[in-house]
Amino acid sequence: MAETDSMILAQGLRKSFGEFEAVKGIDVDVRRGEAFGFLGPNGAGKSSTMRMVAAVSPVSGGTLRILGMDPATDGPQIRARIGVCPQEDTLDLELTVRDNLFVYGRYFGLPRKEVRERVDELLEFVQLTEKAGSMVEDLSGGMKRRLTIARSLINRPEVLLLDEPTTGLDPQARHVVWDRLFRLKQQGVTLVLTTHYMDEAEQLCDRLVVMDNGRIVAEGSPLTLIAEHSTREVAELRFGVAPEGQSHEAIAAKVEDLADRIEVLPDRLLLYTSDGEETLAKVHERGLEPVASLIRRSTLEDVFLRLTGRTLVD
């Protein structure tokens, strides 16, 4: 097998379910040791892509190589070397925490003794040693998530796939998961994750793609994406209930020239600009008095909303 530094290589990758095309030809190259993110609203094609990369869902078109192998012919070989943390936990609720990990290690053809040692290490790693004998159904959501992550590591994977790893977790549990993922990255594990939390992507990803409607609409590091698709700062201005002839649109027209881009929302105006304080001062000079204002840095969320729109996707 040709061992390259390309862990996942997709060219023109497609996935269709009957008439519906979930992934419409994407190109991705994930390098060894990198933390790579797929961002996108619901239905963007992230999970369909992840299932193809996990070598469980057949490719409908284009090429896909994982660790240099073709999932159509080498699915089991690929799955032996990757770890998968699915969106929904698929733990056996009626088995103990330890047994869940133990049986999983056996699926990978690892000897019992080796699996037992590995289970102890992993329980320690995800801070579940004290829960080893508990039934999974008695665990909290955060503990189940950590157990699923531990399970995905049982075979010492070279690539770890995480589909929305922290969705539904409380802030404390999210930070524990992030911390563990960061440690794995330091150990050289290639991370590939999907998320719709922008802070998660900024925390974890070296590089990411934004997907919308089955296509990649932007690619880069969090910083370059912000530089390319947004401004350095954002001034958020609230004007309260608009007096006659002073609709948000009318106000926006008066300050149009002060920002690179203006977004009019029902409750506030967003002025995308390189210097928020300066822009705000100019707004005041023109006799406009917002009831509240906030100057902040652009985030990935601004990029995301710009690229994928504010319309609700169900």
Next chain:
Amino acid sequence: MSSSAPTNVVAGAARLLDYWAIVYRRTWKGSAISSFVNPLFYVLAMGVLLGDYVEGDPGKLEGATSYLMFIAPGLLAAQSMQTVFGEVTYPVMGMVKWHKTYFGMTASPLSVREVILGHLGFVMFRVGLTCGVFVLVMAPFGVFATVWGAVLAFLVQFLVGLAFATPIYGLSAGLKDESPFALVFRLGMIPLFLFSGAFFPIDNLDPWLAAFAKVTPLWHGVDLTRMLTLDTVDGSTALVHVAYLVVLAVLGWFWAVRRLSKRMVG
């Protein structure tokens, strides 16, 4: 040693052994009652107590000299069938839909075939255990004409079990929800249990009903088992029974693989 892909389907299924062993250790107490005690109740109530009122005429009982001898092989084959119905309906749906355990398994190097074979292996273990106990309990009642007949009748239960297991597995693997199972039990398993020759000779039925009974799988299982326990084996008939059960098991296997693959891989 590092993780690897299994070299063949059987080696892959064998990796599920520890999983099923742990599941069995956790659930055996519950299944022990239905597996061991219920058949015994049937033998006592129907075979011994009700059988007291039935004339032991070999001409009317397919060669059996007592009703207990007639009914014992019928109950054995029916026991195999019932064990299988219990194991490949709700439990399969649970692993596909409720707990998604199968999805965890197939995220590892294991594939759908190996997952099915592993599960069926466990079902066959349950059939072997319950039927083994049943045969041992029945032996002192003198219902087996020969020792070899008893051994072969026991072995045949794996075939009877598989002939039911693979098609019902296929059915369960593709169902969206569990409501059809009530029909499967009430209109499938119970009529088979009552009218497939376990309790009375099939010829007692109307000719067209008897003909219908003879195309059902349980009748083939019952008749084959009874030939062996009564030592009345007719070579060509036995061969038809075996062929019927093998074909059903094989067709069911392919259907099960197709249905579960479609459900899980998509």
